[in-house]
Amino acid sequence: MCIRDRTYTTAFRWTSLTGGEDGLGGLKRGSIGPFNLDDALNYYVVVSVLSLGMLYLLLRLVRSPFGHVLMAIRENQLRATFQGYRRKNGKVGTRNYIGIMTSVNCSATVAAHIAREVERVRRQVGAEPVLAAVSGGVDSSVATALVLRAVGTQLRAVFVDTGLLRKDERQQVEAAFSKNLGAELNVVDASGVFLYALAGVIDPEQKRKIIGETFIRVFEQQARALGEPRFLVQGTIYPDVVESSAPDHSQAQRIKSHHNVGGLPSDMSFELGEPLRYLFKDEVRLVGEALGLPAELVWRQPFPGPGLAVRCLGEITRERLERLRAADAIFTGELIQAGLLGRRTPDEPGTIAQAFAVLLPVRSVGVMGDQRTYQEAVALRAVTTQDFMTADWAALPPELLSRVASRIVNEVAGVNRVVYDVTSKPPATIEWE
Numbered sequence: 001m002c003i004r005d006r007t008y009t010t011a012f013r014w015t016s017l018t019g020g021e022d023g024l025g026g027l028k029r030g031s032i033g034p035f036n037l038d039d040a041l042n043y044y045v046v047v048s049v050l051s052l053g054m055l056y057l058l059l060r061l062v063r064s065p066f067g068h069v070l071m072a073i074r075e076n077q078l079r080a081t082f083q084g085y086r087r088k089n090g091k092v093g094t095r096n097y098i099g100i101m102t103s104v105n106c107s108a109t110v111a112a113h114i115a116r117e118v119e120r121v122r123r124q125v126g127a128e129p130v131l132a133a134v135s136g137g138v139d140s141s142v143a144t145a146l147v148l149r150a151v152g153t154q155l156r157a158v159f160v161d162t163g164l165l166r167k168d169e170r171q172q173v174e175a176a177f178s179k180n181l182g183a184e185l186n187v188v189d190a191s192g193v194f195l196y197a198l199a200g201v202i203d204p205e206q207k208r209k210i211i212g213e214t215f216i217r218v219f220e221q222q223a224r225a226l227g228e229p230r231f232l233v234q235g236t237i238y239p240d241v242v243e244s245s246a247p248d249h250s251q252a253q254r255i256k257s258h259h260n261v262g263g264l265p266s267d268m269s270f271e272l273g274e275p276l277r278y279l280f281k282d283e284v285r286l287v288g289e290a291l292g293l294p295a296e297l298v299w300r301q302p303f304p305g306p307g308l309a310v311r312c313l314g315e316i317t318r319e320r321l322e323r324l325r326a327a328d329a330i331f332t333g334e335l336i337q338a339g340l341l342g343r344r345t346p347d348e349p350g351t352i353a354q355a356f357a358v359l360l361p362v363r364s365v366g367v368m369g370d371q372r373t374y375q376e377a378v379a380l381r382a383v384t385t386q387d388f389m390t391a392d393w394a395a396l397p398p399e400l401l402s403r404v405a406s407r408i409v410n411e412v413a414g415v416n417r418v419v420y421d422v423t424s425k426p427p428a429t430i431e432w433e
Contacts, residue, residue, distance in 0.1 A: 110283075110290045114146065117275045121150035124273060129229040131219060131270070132157040134185065136173030137303045139235030139276060141181070142288040146275045147233045148183055149291065155233075156226045157183050160218055162211070163191025164307030164321065167329040180297050186226070190218050198309060198316045202361075204433035207316075211306045216268045223270075232270035236277050237284055239388050280387035301332070301341065302354050302388070310433040314361025319414075320376075326412045327378045328357040334404050335382070340396070352394050355382035357408075358421075358432045366409075366416030375416040378408055383430055391425040 132144040134157050148155050157177070161170050170187070177185045197210050223229050276284050281302065288298040304310055312324050332355055335341035341352050358379040366373040380401070385391035405418035421428075 110286045114149075114287060114290060117146055118150040121147055121273060121275060124271075125151060125154065125231050128154065128231065129227050130155050130231045130233060130273065131223055131226065131229040132233040133215070133219060133235070134159045134173070134177065135235070135303065135305060136169060136176065136300075137235065137305075138281070138288065138298060138300050139237050139284055139302075141177075141235070141293065141297055141300075142284050142291065143233055143235040143274070143276050144183070145181055145291045145293055146287065147273060148181065155183060156186065156229060157181075158186045158188060158219060158222050158226075160215065161187065161189045161191055162194040162215075162307055162309075163318075164194060164211075164309045164316075166303065166308070167325045169303075176297055176300075180294055186222065188218060188222060190214075193218065195316065195318065200315060202314050204310060204313075207309050207433065208306055211309060215305075216270070220269055230269075230271055231273050233273040233275070236272075236274040238278050238280055241277060242389070280389065282386050304431055310431050311356060311358045313358060313432060320359055323376070323412055323414050324357060324359040324378075327359070327408045327415060330407045330411065331355065331357050331380055331404050334400060334407070335396075338397075338400055340394075340400075351384060352382050353385045353388070353391070354430060355380075355394070357381075359415075364417050368416065373416045375414050377417040377419060378412075378415050379419050379421050379432070380404065381421045381430070381432070383425070385425075385430075388430065389425075391430050393422045393424055396420070 130147060130151055132140075132147060132155055134140050134144055136159065144155070144157055159170075159173055159177070174185060174187060177183070194211065194214055197214050198207060201207055201210060219232060276287070279287065285298050289295075308321055308324055308328075309316055311328075312320055314320075332341060335352060335355055341355055358381060360377045360379055362377050363374050364377060366375060382394040382396060383391040384394050401420055408418050409416055
């Protein structure tokens, strides 16, 4: 098992968005490999890398419509990602997304990565207590488990009920945490605080920043009750950093502020610990498995830190959140029953990496029985992906979509229309906000 180390060595990655042919020099779809002439004396590899180098320099001089360059300086090394794509007939071409990632090394094993992070965490925190922000998702659970291995009883885990959770999420998180991680979990009901702060807010960036600051203020309050831990552990992963244009990607255009990166207040009292910061989602899961976490937790469906706030488009109210929860539960429940969600192997054909419902601030005319309705619409989103930096929409069976739509409009009050999102990433993001 292999972790792509984004700090020390130069490599390249070829990712085919639509499947099909192998990548440059025989690298398989989505694979990573260090560029070493001793290992890869291949004409096509050499020519391709030289060509990409010239293309990279050209794109730095001319703002190209085919891509953008994300630059960062870390430990005196230049790391760059060129993301380019060309659209043809509504699809992203198989050979048109190429990432150059200097500082990528496939020689690091999962075990070596864990050992390195454990040692780094121990050096960082010493004998001081540590606070862990637990959301119940894959990233925060793996981050907490890794830090728990490093510091043991110094760790204090806190789960904040924001009022923006999925149906029965709080109960599921408490059960999974106590069963699988073996550490005490402090549960805080801050739903009233979050919903009050978000009242009347419709801009997605503002939502994320409000949630990020409110999270920190709640954790600061908890810290005072738990002995003032100076360190806060978060499940930040690499796509969060890239999309938020964090300081180590300061020249990248911000796509959206993740609540745990670009949404953090500048005056927070914590020093952050982010042991997964330079890992993709598939790598996080490898680490989780190596730490001994069960499959139902490691392969749990991703859920954004801001929760339903970024799936409830427009104003956030308790009524609209309940509407969204009900629609989301119907959709994901049908997918699980059909065997399309929750599979362990992401490479298995038909595997859905993430699926959810989105409540739109759009009303349309409908008819129920003999009565006219004027109600909101729900969008369904299901994607296939390995690392969540790119994704394709899942081609779900029409009969399943029909059944889900029928159930939602009949069982969820206030919804009279259901649509299905058939947009890949890029150009869309997986989440709507």
